[in-house]
Amino acid sequence: MQSIWEKGFDMPGRDALRGDIEADVLVVGAGIAGVNCAYRMQRAGLKVVVLEAERVGTGATSRTTGKITAQHGLIYDLLTRSFDARTAEIYARANQNAVEEYAEIISREKIDCDFARADNFVFAREGGELLEAEFEAMRAAGLDAKLVEKTELPFPVAGAVGLSGQAHFHPLKYLRALAEKLEIYEHSRVRTIEDGVARTDAGSVRARDIVVATHFPFINAPGYYFLRMHQERSAVMTLEGASEIRGMYIDEADGGLSFRPQRGALLVGSGSWRTGKNPGNQFSELRRKAKECYPDAREICAWTSQDCMPQDHIPYIGKYGGSTEHLFVATGFGKWGMSSSMVAAMLLTDRIMGVSNEAADVFSPQRSPVHGFDGLADDVKETVKGFAKYIMPPKDMLEDIRPGEAGTVEYEGQKLGAYRDERGGIHLVSLSCPHLGCILGWNxxxxxxxxPCHGSRFDIDGTLLDGPAQRNLPDGEDET
Ligand SMILES: Cc1cc2nc3c(=O)[nH]c(=O)nc-3n(C[C@H](O)[C@H](O)[C@H](O)COP(=O)(O)OP(=O)(O)OC[C@H]3O[C@@H](n4cnc5c(N)ncnc54)[C@H](O)[C@@H]3O)c2cc1C
Structure with a gap:
């Protein structure tokens, strides 16, 4: 299930790290966050090295919808109510500056990445009260918000709150252009970071400053990000022959529809479910909704993806742990990683260069927990449930599993996942997640x-698809 960006796209390959090298800054991870950070730090005059576990741009960034906007759903009213107006204002300015920074980089480096300015809208299908509150909060935060009653969408709306001058692009074309300017080693998974030295299986990088931009941070302590973030997934498809729109849209309702144009085609997204808890039929549901909107359009491709959801809706950008003065993190983008990753690049470059940045405290991973968010409790609950489930006896038996379906079985005292392929072969994997031992669920x-605890994912044979886990699952013997 390739995304529109991956289809037929060629990203030049790079060598793996062999031996021991030094740099001013090491960036771990070559998604949008790692590449933006590395590019800005290198431009500031630092010697930067990037280590990537797989290939450049093969993580979450290859499956984004690529909207670059400072309007993140109904974030400004939420921030104003749960923090204060100043937090909302700083968040707005940081993200709006990030949008402009993309425009500047793309123009300066002459990057051909389908970058186009567009208005962004959050719409409501019923009731408009939330939009008015968001409109007021956006204006108070310094954004030139507008309220409209009609949109270009093929269904009536109660209204929409919009922001002009936002943008969308082809994320992989952008990454490819910036990656060309950087010293990046692929197939170089960082296993440990200790005393300023990051080690892979075949070498090491010693650096004064290290930025962990691995989507979900892979070091559990310090930081404990697994206790304050989880991952959520959504489904996206690309349509040809849908009526053209110019703006970008997202439903204010959680899991509602999202739209953006891409060179004559249309990206439509929907759904939002916790990784590991997929109720199923996400693609058929998206197809049904898309058909309702655009009965004559043709599907080009469809895919799913996931992102890290921070407890209080603000990304974690800054020191990895309270006392790690030279180890930094950029994560928790809450499905708004295009602008947030640029915020990270700007903020962390300033931090490393000793320049003060007004947004540092707002995005600091060490900020005080805010009351009124039940996210932390939920994340801890899921983690604990995951551990507890490990000792539960299995309910399903192998013979009950039909082709194309999966179930759990007990095998030599271990809880295993079994998938039966269309030829009748059984694929067995251990269901204990190598990250922290939570029990995996079938998607x-x-x-x-x-x-379900932290969002790591594995294919039917146990190959790692998404972190924070850093290893494959041990498999049972495939029985065909
Ligand atoms: C359906 C969907 C639609 C979205 N649409 C939008 C949108 O329109 N606009 C928007 O702003 N955001 C959007 N997002 C969010 C956005 O896609 C993500 O926030 C962003 O891509 C995350 O980028 P990243 O660099 O942090 O992670 P990644 O792109 O995953 O990069 C992390 C990299 O780190 C590497 N890595 C991991 N562990 C190691 C290790 N130990 N050593 C070395 N390398 C390692 C991985 O291989 C990977 O390449 C969307 C999210 C979803 C789920």
Missing amino acids: PDDLSWDC
């Missing part, structure tokens, strides 16, 4: 085993 849309 029938993507045919993968997903962790």
Whole structure:
């Protein structure tokens, strides 16, 4: 299930790290966050090295919808109510500056990445009260918000709150252009970071400053990000022959529809479910909704993806742990990683260069927990449930599993996941997540085993698809 960006796209390959090298800054991870950070730090005059576990741009960034906007759903009213107006204002300015920074980089480096300015809108299908509150909060935060009653969408709306001058692009074309300017080693998974030295299986990088931009941070302590973030997935498809729109849209309702144009085609997204808890039928649901909107359009491709959801809706950008003065993190983008990753690049470059940045405290991973968010409790609950489930006896038996379906079985005292392929072969994997031992759940849309605690994912044979886990699952013997 390739995304529109991956289809037929060629990203030049790079060598793996061999031996021991030094740099001013090491960036771990070559998605949008790692590449933006590395590019800005290198431009600031630092010697930067990037280590990537797989290939450049093969993580979450290859499956985004690529909207670059400072309007993140109904975030400004939420921030104003749960923090204060100043937090909302700083968040707005940081993200709006990030949008402009993309425009500047793309123009300066002459990057051909389908970058186009567009208005962004959050719409409501019923009731408009939330939009008015968001409109007021956006204006108070310094954004030139507008309220409209009609949109270009093929259904009536109660209204929409919009922001002009936002943008969309082809994320992989952008990454390819910036990656060309950077010293990046692929197939170089960082296993440990200790005393300023990051080690892979075949070498090491010693650096004064290290930025962990691995989507979900892979070091559990310090930081404890697994206790304050989880991952959520959504489904996206590209349509040809749908009526053209110019703006970008997202429903204010959680899991509602999202739209953006891409060179004559249309990206439509929907759904939002916790990784490891897929109720199923996400693609058929998206197809049904898309058909309702655009009965004559043709599907080009469809895919799912996931992102890290921070407890209080603000990304974690700054020191990895309270006392790690030279180890930094950029994560928790809450499905708004295009602008947030640029915020990270700007903020962390300033931090490393000793320049003060007004947004540092707002995005600091060490900020005080805010009351009124039940996210932390939920994340801890899921983690604990995951551990507890490990000792529960299995309910399903192998013979009950039909082709194309999966179940759990007990095998030599271990809880295993079993998938029966269309030829009748059984694929067995251990269901204990190598990250923290939570029990994986079956994802029938993507045919993968997903962790409900922290969002790691594995294919039917246990190959790692998404972190924070850093290893494959041990498999049982495939029985065909
Ligand atoms: C359906 C969907 C639609 C979205 N649409 C939008 C949108 O329109 N606009 C928007 O702003 N955001 C959007 N997002 C969010 C956005 O896609 C993500 O926030 C963003 O891509 C995350 O980028 P990243 O660089 O943090 O992660 P990634 O792109 O996953 O990069 C992390 C990299 O780190 C590497 N890595 C991991 N562990 C190691 C290790 N130990 N050593 C070395 N390398 C390692 C991985 O291989 C990977 O390449 C969307 C999210 C979803 C789920």
